[in-house]
Amino acid sequence: xxxxxxxxxxxxxxxxxxxxxxxxxxxxxxxxxxxxxxxxxxxxxxxxxxxxxxxxxxxxxxxxxxxxxxxxxxxxxxxxxxxxxxxxxxxxxxxxxxxxxxxxxxxxxxxxxxxxxxxxxxxxxxxxxxxxxxxxxxxxxxxxxxxxxxxxxxxxxxxxxxxxxxxxxxxxxxxxxxxxxxxxxxxxxxxxxxxxxxxxxxxxxxxxxxxxxxxxxxxxxxxxxxxxxxxxxxxxxxxxxxxxxxxxxxxxxxxxxxxxxxxxxxxxxxxxxxxxxxxxxxxxxxxxxx
Amino acid sequence: xxxxxxxxxxxxxxxxxxxxxxxxxxxxxxxxxxxxxxxxxxxxxxxxxxxxxxxxxxxxxxxxxxxxxxxxxxxxxxxxxxxxxxxxxxxxxxxxxxxxxxxxxxxxxxxxxxxxxxxxxxxxxxxxxxxxxxxxxxxxxxxxxxxxxxxxxxxxxxxxxxxxxxxxxxxxxxxxxxxxxxxxxxxxxxxxxxxxxxxxxxxxxxxxxxxxxxxxxxxxxxxxxxxxxxxxxxxxxxxxxxxxxxxxxxxxxxxxxxxxxxxxxx
Amino acid sequence: xxxxxxxxxxxxxxxxxxxxxxxxxxxxxxxxxxxxxxxxxxxxxxxxxxxxxxxxxxxxxxxxxxxxxxxxxxxxxxxxxxxxxxxxxxxxxxxxxxxxxxxxxxxxxxxxxxxxxxxxxxxxxxxxxxxxxxxxxxxxxxxxxxxxxxxxxxxxxxxxxxxxxxxxxxxxxxxxxxxxxxxxxxxxxxxxxxxxxxxxxxxxxxxxxxxxxxxxxxxxxxxxxxxxxxxxxxxxxxxxxxxxxxxxxxxxxxxxxxxxxxxxxxxxxxxxxxxxxxxxxxxxxxxxxxxxxxxxxxxxxxxxxxxxxxxxxxxxxxxxxxxxxxxxxxxxxxxxxxxxxxxxxx
Numbered sequence: 001x002x003x004x005x006x007x008x009x010x011x012x013x014x015x016x017x018x019x020x021x022x023x024x025x026x027x028x029x030x031x032x033x034x035x036x037x038x039x040x041x042x043x044x045x046x047x048x049x050x051x052x053x054x055x056x057x058x059x060x061x062x063x064x065x066x067x068x069x070x071x072x073x074x075x076x077x078x079x080x081x082x083x084x085x086x087x088x089x090x091x092x093x094x095x096x097x098x099x100x101x102x103x104x105x106x107x108x109x110x111x112x113x114x115x116x117x118x119x120x121x122x123x124x125x126x127x128x129x130x131x132x133x134x135x136x137x138x139x140x141x142x143x144x145x146x147x148x149x150x151x152x153x154x155x156x157x158x159x160x161x162x163x164x165x166x167x168x169x170x171x172x173x174x175x176x177x178x179x180x181x182x183x184x185x186x187x188x189x190x191x192x193x194x195x196x197x198x199x200x201x202x203x204x205x206x207x208x209x210x211x212x213x214x215x216x217x218x219x220x221x222x223x224x225x226x227x228x229x230x231x232x233x234x235x236x237x238x239x240x241x242x243x244x245x246x247x248x249x250x251x252x253x254x255x256x257x258x259x260x261x262x263x264x265x266x267x268x269x270x271x272x273x274x275x276x277x278x279x280x281x282x283x284x285x286x287x288x289x290x
Numbered sequence: 291x292x293x294x295x296x297x298x299x300x301x302x303x304x305x306x307x308x309x310x311x312x313x314x315x316x317x318x319x320x321x322x323x324x325x326x327x328x329x330x331x332x333x334x335x336x337x338x339x340x341x342x343x344x345x346x347x348x349x350x351x352x353x354x355x356x357x358x359x360x361x362x363x364x365x366x367x368x369x370x371x372x373x374x375x376x377x378x379x380x381x382x383x384x385x386x387x388x389x390x391x392x393x394x395x396x397x398x399x400x401x402x403x404x405x406x407x408x409x410x411x412x413x414x415x416x417x418x419x420x421x422x423x424x425x426x427x428x429x430x431x432x433x434x435x436x437x438x439x440x441x442x443x444x445x446x447x448x449x450x451x452x453x454x455x456x457x458x459x460x461x462x463x464x465x466x467x468x469x470x471x472x473x474x475x476x477x478x479x480x481x482x483x484x485x486x487x488x489x490x491x492x493x494x495x496x497x498x499x500x501x502x503x504x505x506x507x508x509x510x511x512x513x514x515x516x517x518x519x520x521x522x523x524x525x526x527x528x529x530x531x532x533x534x535x536x537x538x539x540x541x542x543x544x545x546x547x548x549x550x551x552x553x554x555x556x
Numbered sequence: 557x558x559x560x561x562x563x564x565x566x567x568x569x570x571x572x573x574x575x576x577x578x579x580x581x582x583x584x585x586x587x588x589x590x591x592x593x594x595x596x597x598x599x600x601x602x603x604x605x606x607x608x609x610x611x612x613x614x615x616x617x618x619x620x621x622x623x624x625x626x627x628x629x630x631x632x633x634x635x636x637x638x639x640x641x642x643x644x645x646x647x648x649x650x651x652x653x654x655x656x657x658x659x660x661x662x663x664x665x666x667x668x669x670x671x672x673x674x675x676x677x678x679x680x681x682x683x684x685x686x687x688x689x690x691x692x693x694x695x696x697x698x699x700x701x702x703x704x705x706x707x708x709x710x711x712x713x714x715x716x717x718x719x720x721x722x723x724x725x726x727x728x729x730x731x732x733x734x735x736x737x738x739x740x741x742x743x744x745x746x747x748x749x750x751x752x753x754x755x756x757x758x759x760x761x762x763x764x765x766x767x768x769x770x771x772x773x774x775x776x777x778x779x780x781x782x783x784x785x786x787x788x789x790x791x792x793x794x795x796x797x798x799x800x801x802x803x804x805x806x807x808x809x810x811x812x813x814x815x816x817x818x819x820x821x822x823x824x825x826x827x828x829x830x831x832x833x834x835x836x837x838x839x840x841x842x843x844x845x846x847x848x849x850x851x852x853x854x855x856x857x858x859x860x861x862x863x864x865x866x867x868x869x870x871x872x873x874x875x876x877x878x879x880x881x882x883x884x885x886x887x888x889x890x891x892x893x894x895x896x897x898x899x900x901x902x
Contacts, residue, residue, distance in 0.1 A: 016386070016388050016389075018382075018386070019382040019385075019386040019388035020388065021378075022378035022379060022381055022382035023378070023379045023382045023383075023388070023394055025374065025375040025378065025379070026375045026376065026378070026379035026394070026398070026436075027394065027397075029375050029432070030397050030398070030400075030433075030436075033413070033429045033432070033433055034397070034400060034401060034409075034433055035397075036416055037409075037412035037413045037415065037416035037417070038404070038412050040412060040415045040416040041408065041411060041412035041415055041416075044415050088309050088312065088313050089309070089313060090309075091302060091303075091305045091306035091308075091309040091310075092306055092309040092310035092313050093306075094302065094303065094306045095303055095306030095307050095309070095310045096306075096310055098303065104310075106314075107310050107311065107314040110314040110315075110317050110318045111310075111313055111314055111317055112317075113317045113318060113321070114317055116491050116494075116495050116538050116539070116541070117495065117535075117538075118495045118496065118497040118498075118512050118515075119497060119498070120497055120512060120515060120516045120519060121512075121515065121531055121534065121535075123519070124515075124519050124527065124528075124531060125320035125323075125324070127519070127524075128320060128323050128324065128327060128524075128528070129320070129323070133333060133334050133524065135323060164316065164317070167313055167316070167317060168317070171313070182644065182646055184642045184644055184646035185646040185647070185648055187608075187611075187613050187633075187640070187642070187646070188640060188641075188642065188646040188707075189648075189659070189663075190612075190613065190632070190633040190634050191611050191612070191613070191633045191634070191636070191638055191639065191640040191708075191711075192634075192639075192659050192660040192663055192707070192708075192710075192711050193634045193635075193660050193663035193664050193711055194634055194659075194663045195632075195634050196300050196301065196302070197301065197302070198663060200302050202659070202662075202663070203648060206650045206651075207648075207649070207650055209650075221403070224405070225404075225405025225406065225407070225408075225498075226498075227405070227406060227407050227497070227498045227501070228497045228498055228501075228512075228516075231501075231516065232516070232519055232520075241405060241407050241498075244407050244408070244411065245407060245501075245502075248411060248414075248502070249502075254411075254415060257411055258411065258415065261405075261407065261408035261411050261412070262408075264405055264407075264408060265403070265404045265405060265408045268403060268404070268405055269403045269404070272403050
């Protein structure tokens, strides 16, 4: 009896030890490279290691109207680009998931182009089209007969850039969700009296709702943290990541940069967490909390 | 056999088709434009007014090549580190219910929730002396790619039929090491390849973190591109971008072929 | 409880092809009000497609379709008032059971108060009242099936279409659920088309059976008619695992399968000298006087053995034994004294 207990203990213990060994390098690496630096970031933002423990920078930032303006700019850009991307990509994703013509495969591949491009390259594309010597700018000038201010460096140029990089992500998420819809449910809805339009409002969109919200909050969080596109395009329309960069590389104010970073990180984390809250599937009376 | 669906007499699908085509065009059109700019003598006078020229491409290659080389080396180093710390962890996550498993999962996903610029800043503040020499750059790249690497491998390692094959191999007399070499690793071959290519592509295209962590001897191609955008002539910048895209596209194409992934940054 | 005025369903020369492949070649059928007609046939013969054609989810290339004397070919599915239950049941996962059932009335604009009463009645009829607020995901196969049927009935359909409603269920439960299903359909009184590939199910459940063979109607009739008077070898084999052989007529009501093996048939049916017979296991008895045979294959079916035996100079024949036999046993088989052999052909 005792021998058997011993053996059983050994068998139970080994997987734990083995797992710990396998995970140890990762835990060590992440602690050193992620947790510790983030802690330092948070500590610097409240003055530790600099001038002494205080929330002075937080107070200064939150009291400064300019930072609220910048925050508003960032939020508006994130929201507008997310909505734009969703409006364009939701019907597109539904179309792409229909079985059918081979043209759809080509379209799907084209839609993944922005995925591997960094924000700066996307910003450059916007410049090529809407910059001072951009194609669209030239065409507009030719058509209107006068000089046209370039769109690239305004809110609208940045909006186009942000939408560009969000397209493949949104399409990917939505296509996955659209593919999961059982086509028989759509047919069943028709036989139950739903017109083609009502099939969408009563069956398709409710089924897509978790994915739509998930894609939306992921897009918004990415847009908030986007730096490259803004760095290439922004002139007067400032966004938060640019302020962080300026605080560090131009003003040599690491506490300020740290504070802004912490605020930005909290904001993006909150946006991502809202995926779990809003985007969760509906829970019914009988289902346990998952 | 699936019975056929009625054709698109559906209003939403007609809209969908228009949206899909527009979106695809939006995504694609910059590429030919880019090529046109990169091969025109003086873009301001219009495309190819003096004919197609390769001089911008040639000139920018001279500048771009060392950075491309560094970016590749960095990408491969990042991949190696990912394999060394990520593969064992993925195995543990997929196979064992050790205590603290959800914590480890959350920890691995954490870099995705933090904006790149904040990550870079945090690293600089924590290890100011390491900034030169590029080690922080490697750290930043590993942090940013690890979640995708592990995320691509865990499902493959947890797959029930793989575990069944390992069990079958065990009943046929294979010890754990042989099972690992002859069953597990070949079994996750596709996922491993996809994960590797994702890491390489992400690393090649990474800018947000690299911009703050680079050093004179450790400068990546995207950082150099940025300099070209801000200070350089349009045609040269376009040519440099062409080289960048040529570097990145093969990897991206393979990913798409293998089924796509959520990658890239703003 | 009557759900709706039962309707007549009339298909006339329906033809449907998917691209260049014909699936339904020429199907004509009349279903009387309140009737339960089973469409049966091997996989790929067009049964499910036929249901989709009636529902309006597919358009036939040729032929007409009437429901209660109205030509419905131009009507889209949402206006045909036809209830359709696909094999996967296709329940809406984002809605509760009650909401699923209320879907049809909701589309029709029924007020929410009326919907509630109507749904409650259907829940009772289908014996799933306790499931009303449950999520669809947590239901068992049998429960899903009943919800799907309740949902279809809620729209007061004129015709109910069931595509293999029992195929997705546990074999042990299938028998009991089959009885409950038929009870429910009868109680609702709605005209029903029921598709299955299981011949036992078809024979057990139907008022009439339509046997489909590669897109064509092989035979239509009551279960007894199809069993006792199959019009083709295909129908005979499909419905009863029969061995179709030719026999020689030796009298007004007697045929000879081979020397030593004779049996009785119903004389009304046969006039020719050579007759095709559908021999079923129960027609031949192991141990009876007749011809020598050797057991090739034996299956114990509980209380009896179903055999395949080899006879000299003839094909393998099905046979029944009430004593224990094993493969390789030698003995004799003869036509069962009570058997009336089934003649194939019209």
